[in-house]
Amino acid sequence: MKIALLGGTGDIGQGLALRWAYDTDHEVIVGSRDPEKAREMADEYEVELSSRGVDRSINGFANEMAADRADVVVLAVPAYHVRDTVEAVADRLDDVDVLVTPAVGMDRDEDGFHYKPPGVGSVTQLVAEAAPDDVPVVGAFHNLAADRLADLGIELDLDTLLVADDADAKETVRLLADGIVGLRPLDAGGLANAAEVESLTPLLINLAMNNEGMHDVGVTFE
Amino acid sequence: MKIALLGGTGDIGQGLALRWAYDTDHEVIVGSRDPEKAREMADEYEVELSSRGVDRSINGFANEMAADRADVVVLAVPAYHVRDTVEAVADRLDDVDVLVTPAVGMDRDEDGFHYKPPGVGSVTQLVAEAAPDDVPVVGAFHNLAADRLADLGIELDLDTLLVADDADAKETVRLLADGIVGLRPLDAGGLANAAEVESLTPLLINLAMNNEGMHDVGVTFE
Numbered sequence: 371m372k373i374a375l376l377g378g379t380g381d382i383g384q385g386l387a388l389r390w391a392y393d394t395d396h397e398v399i400v401g402s403r404d405p406e407k408a409r410e411m412a413d414e415y416e417v418e419l420s421s422r423g424v425d426r427s428i429n430g431f432a433n434e435m436a437a438d439r440a441d442v443v444v445l446a447v448p449a450y451h452v453r454d455t456v457e458a459v460a461d462r463l464d465d466v467d468v469l470v471t472p473a474v475g476m477d478r479d480e481d482g483f484h485y486k487p488p489g490v491g492s493v494t495q496l497v498a499e500a501a502p503d504d505v506p507v508v509g510a511f512h513n514l515a516a517d518r519l520a521d522l523g524i525e526l527d528l529d530t531l532l533v534a535d536d537a538d539a540k541e542t543v544r545l546l547a548d549g550i551v552g553l554r555p556l557d558a559g560g561l562a563n564a565a566e567v568e569s570l571t572p573l574l575i576n577l578a579m580n581n582e583g584m585h586d587v588g589v590t591f592e
Numbered sequence: 593m594k595i596a597l598l599g600g601t602g603d604i605g606q607g608l609a610l611r612w613a614y615d616t617d618h619e620v621i622v623g624s625r626d627p628e629k630a631r632e633m634a635d636e637y638e639v640e641l642s643s644r645g646v647d648r649s650i651n652g653f654a655n656e657m658a659a660d661r662a663d664v665v666v667l668a669v670p671a672y673h674v675r676d677t678v679e680a681v682a683d684r685l686d687d688v689d690v691l692v693t694p695a696v697g698m699d700r701d702e703d704g705f706h707y708k709p710p711g712v713g714s715v716t717q718l719v720a721e722a723a724p725d726d727v728p729v730v731g732a733f734h735n736l737a738a739d740r741l742a743d744l745g746i747e748l749d750l751d752t753l754l755v756a757d758d759a760d761a762k763e764t765v766r767l768l769a770d771g772i773v774g775l776r777p778l779d780a781g782g783l784a785n786a787a788e789v790e791s792l793t794p795l796l797i798n799l800a801m802n803n804e805g806m807h808d809v810g811v812t813f814e
Contacts, residue, residue, distance in 0.1 A: 479784075481781060484785070484787070484788070556799055556803050557799070558798050558802065559801070560703045563703060563706070565791070566707055567795060570788070570795070572785075573780060573785075573791075573792070577780060577813055580781055581779050584778075584813070588813070589814075590811070591796070591799055591806070591810070592810060
């Protein structure tokens with residue numbers, strides 16, 4: 371498949387781009403509001419992959435162009451850019467199978483990080499509301515240890531939680547996640563169950579802050 | 593230490609009672625609103641321990657009596673009984689080192705389970721508000737796989753998350769948790785961070801409902 375990572379120059383975008391390019395045959399497209407930055411990062415990812423013996427072509431485009439070329443679009447942008455980004459690419463999503471959202475709304479105070487969902491209940495549901503009606507939305511990749519994800523030398527051994535109301539779209543993302551070595555997709559229910567999934571992200575950051583040796587902590591369910 | 597498990601006849605109370613009695617030298621006291629039921633369950637726990645070669649005396653009392661005799665009081669009651677239970681035992685907590693709360697507010701609809709905290713932000717914070725001012729509150733044991741906990745034949749291999757504002761009380765509960773073989777306590781921050789910890793419980797139930805082989809799923813952070 372062709373996977374566009376909008377905001378694919380940030381940490382979660384970088385990690386997913388590298389892992390999909392390294393572990394699978396999917397075509398990876400890097401999107402950014404700044405097409406020059408997208409091209410630069412795509413080149414960096416190619417160099418990183420090449421240094422590990424994998425020659426892959428990764429292209430960078432403005433978000434709109436990246437979305438236009440993709441089967442799957444991942445909104446790898448901060449929560450406060452999610453609505454803008456969906457609106458910017460909405461008319462490019464006609465042929466897209468699924469829109470994937472890993473963003474989480476958080477704030478921070480002296481006590482640490484706190485989950486702050488938008489009024490609609492979760493960022494995942496906000497994306498579903500903002501997306502064109504015929505584009506199914508899947509919440510996934512919210513709780514990954516970003517530094518681990520982006521370091522191809524590290525075995526992941528992580529779970530990722532999927533929420534979606536559209537079974538076919540969820541299955542598409544399940545297969546995409548399953549293609550990344552060491553990443554196990556689990557079904558966390560429908561879009562209405564997204565808040566509990568997103569809440570894990572500030573919890574992981576709080577654990578990293580409060581416990582020795584948990585700088586880049588991830589989660590597994592057994 | 594003397595640990596009173598109020599509502600110690602329910603599943604989480606049963607599991608903690610058995611594990612502390614089996615793995616440690618702490619004195620375990622079972623509390624219930626119905627003292628007869630408390631005594632019956634305490635007898636059952638003794639029989640279970642005896643069948644595994646451990647002869648321990650476990651006493652059962654009305655919650656007030658149980659709290660009166662304890663150094664540590666665990667509110668192993670459903671979220672909707674937390675306030676009543678704290679109020680019922682409030683004048684018995686003078687000599688108690690720490691009040692521990694594992695309860696989580698949830699509701700269920702056709703989409704699965706959802707986190708529903710009380711207005712104050714979390715059940716843990718509700719307990720802190722209801723408790724006498726000089727009794728420190730620690731949130732812990734929210735996310736344990738209850739059937740696994742109560743089956744002494746099963747190795748736990750689980751993490752439990754602690755939240756508290758009182759460092760000494762948190763350390764007391766950390767040591768109590770650490771005494772249970774296969775249970776690793778982690779520091780999730782202050783009482784203000786309790787909501788993200790409690791949110792994990794409906795998530796675990798949703799994972800159990802939506803994935804094969806996850807009937808009694810637990811969580812670990814690595």
